[in-house]
Amino acid sequence: MSRRSSRNAKLAKIPLGIAGRAAVGFGRRLAGGDRHEINAQLNQQAAEQLFSVLGELKGGAMKFGQALSVMEAAVPEQFGEHYREALTKLQAEAPPMSATTVHRVLDQQLGTAWRKRFREFDDTPAASASIGQVHRAVWSDGREVAVKVQYPGADEALRADLKTLTRMTGMISSLLQASDVKPVIAELTERMEEELDYRLEANNQRAFAAGYDGHPTFVVPKVVASAPKVVVSEWLDATPVSAIIAQGLEDPEGTRELRNRVATLMAEFDFSSPSLVGLLHGDPHPGNFMMLADGRLAVIDYGACASLPDGFPPILGRMVALAAEDRYEELTELMQEDGWVLPGRTVTHREIADLMRPFADPIRTETFHFTRSWMRRVAGRATDISDPDIRTSWSLQLPPQHAMIFRVLMGAIGISAQLDAEVPFMRLMYDWVPGYAEYRTAG
Numbered sequence: 001m002s003r004r005s006s007r008n009a010k011l012a013k014i015p016l017g018i019a020g021r022a023a024v025g026f027g028r029r030l031a032g033g034d035r036h037e038i039n040a041q042l043n044q045q046a047a048e049q050l051f052s053v054l055g056e057l058k059g060g061a062m063k064f065g066q067a068l069s070v071m072e073a074a075v076p077e078q079f080g081e082h083y084r085e086a087l088t089k090l091q092a093e094a095p096p097m098s099a100t101t102v103h104r105v106l107d108q109q110l111g112t113a114w115r116k117r118f119r120e121f122d123d124t125p126a127a128s129a130s131i132g133q134v135h136r137a138v139w140s141d142g143r144e145v146a147v148k149v150q151y152p153g154a155d156e157a158l159r160a161d162l163k164t165l166t167r168m169t170g171m172i173s174s175l176l177q178a179s180d181v182k183p184v185i186a187e188l189t190e191r192m193e194e195e196l197d198y199r200l201e202a203n204n205q206r207a208f209a210a211g212y213d214g215h216p217t218f219v220v221p222k223v224v225a226s227a228p229k230v231v232v233s234e235w236l237d238a239t240p241v242s243a244i245i246a247q248g249l250e251d252p253e254g255t256r257e258l259r260n261r262v263a264t265l266m267a268e269f270d271f272s273s274p275s276l277v278g279l280l281h282g283d284p285h286p287g288n289f290m291m292l293a294d295g296r297l298a299v300i301d302y303g304a305c306a307s308l309p310d311g312f313p314p315i316l317g318r319m320v321a322l323a324a325e326d327r328y329e330e331l332t333e334l335m336q337e338d339g340w341v342l343p344g345r346t347v348t349h350r351e352i353a354d355l356m357r358p359f360a361d362p363i364r365t366e367t368f369h370f371t372r373s374w375m376r377r378v379a380g381r382a383t384d385i386s387d388p389d390i391r392t393s394w395s396l397q398l399p400p401q402h403a404m405i406f407r408v409l410m411g412a413i414g415i416s417a418q419l420d421a422e423v424p425f426m427r428l429m430y431d432w433v434p435g436y437a438e439y440r441t442a443g
Contacts, residue, residue: 096133097151099123105149109227116140117225121147127287131158131195136235144235145224146300148198155196191282191404195303202226204279204302205233211277218269219298236298238290241266245286245418252420262289263370263421264428265297267412271432274308282306282404284411286418306404316405317435324363324426324440328353338399345395355392362413366426370416 097105102123106114115121120138126146127134131154135147151157194200202223209220221234244262248255266289274280281288282304290298315338322331332349341347358381362368381387398406416423429436 096125096128097149101152102133102135102149105152105229106147109230110225132198132229137232139224139232143224145232146221146235148231148233150196150198150229158192158196191304191306197228198231198303199226199228201301201303202231202233204305205231207277207279208273208281208299208302211273217265217296219292219296221298221300233300236290236292236300238292238298240287241289241291241415241419242286244291245415248420258291259419259421260423261295262291262297263416263419263423266415267423267425267428268432269297269299270408270412271428274311275432278307278309278311280306280308280405280408282408284408284415286415289415304404306408308405312405312433312435313402314435314438316402317429317433317437318439320363320429320433321436321439323356323360326353328356335396340396340399342395342397347392347395351392355390362425363429367422367424368426369420369422370413371420372417375414375417 102125110117117140118137119140119142122136124135125133126136132148132150135149137145137147139145205220205223209222212218212220219236221236223231223233225232241262244255244258248259266284269289270281270284281299281302283301288299288301290300292298315334319331319334322328322334328349332347332352335341335352336347359378361374362370381390430440
């Protein structure tokens with residue numbers, strides 16, 4: 001009980017601390033301080049608190065932090081190094097389990113004779129994440145494998161964190177001056193709950209491996225064995241995208257072609273999987289994507305997936321087509337029909353146009369160069385509550401059925417900006433998202 005209280009207290013510090021700093025900042029502005037300088041200071045302090053708290057915790061809090069980490073490119077340049085270090089840590093690190101604990105979990109999940117199923121097993125973890133850690137091993141048939149073992153108590157910690165975050169949704173909505181976020185949090189909670197059962201993850205991975213079997217561009221490691229809290233899959237030697245991002249910062253010109261390819265392949269994987277597999281990979285952060293030496297993209301970690309048996313909903317392709325052609329009267333009507341406008345609220349097509357145009361750069365051309373500077377500009381505009389156009393967003397909501405799709409889309413855009421990459425975004429939309437080509441042609 002005391003451990004749970006301690007976790008809740010740490011999580012509760014986040015919005016209270018941000019709210020306190022916002023009040024102080026407002027006071028400084030009244031006293032004549034520079035608004036942009038004050039906001040930059042407050043953002044840095046808020047981020048320091050947010051990531052220091054989330055970094056101490058496993059479970060839902062850390063997964064929330066990892067989801068935030070893909071937006072690192074939106075961080076102001078003067079704070080870039082500090083944020084990158086904190087966010088990269090959230091992407092990849094967690095305190096490791098002892099070998100004794102790992103063996104106990106394997107006893108419970110694979111049987112006490114589990115060692116006979118391996119030729120070798122390395123007790124030192126090769127990687128760690130929010131609810132589990134990975135060990136390198138050799139399977140009985142000689143294949144090198146990755147053994148993901150869930151932390152004991154991860155299920156309890158995850159559910160406790162999600163419950164706390166759910167209770168905080170009203171405060172978060174108030175702080176963001178945004179609409180009710182409960183439907184989106186509910187959808188994310190459901191997806192995160194599914195991640196606790198590694199058998200579901202293994203089934204998702206098997207489906208992806210079958211859908212991309214023999215694919216010339218993508219590699220999904222095959223599952224060797226699975227249990228509720230252990231999954232064994234083929235080991236891949238590859239370079240994580242997080243390392244390629246770091247290389248790009250050190251040598252922008254020398255890595256440009258590689259970074260463009262990586263970002264394009266990541267986007268193509270997200271766009272193509274609903275059609276090829278009926279699923280969408282729902283955990284977009286750089287640690288889950290790796291480049292093989294032969295130029296193929298490898299994708300791991302299938303715990304969070306959205307079921308899209310009929311592919312992407314055509315209404316999303318139609319919405320993008322209407323926005324691309326400035327057909328905002330039709331778009332506004334469609335958004336109202338699909339539940340994007342809060343009950344009892346009214347928005348005009350002019351308000352929707354004024355809100356969306358500043359964010360529509362990537363859909364104006366077939367290829368778009370995603371940069372940190374563009375990302376910072378967009379993020380700054382989206383969070384500036386003094387902007388009258390942004391207030392239109394307070395009358396809007398993200399329908400829960402689209403929540404994961406947009407989270408993956410924003411993750412792909414965030415990583416593309418970190419890679420400073422040029423991506424044929426609209427060509428991929430044309431090729432893979434139903435509804436888009438039909439309505440562009442009609443226009």
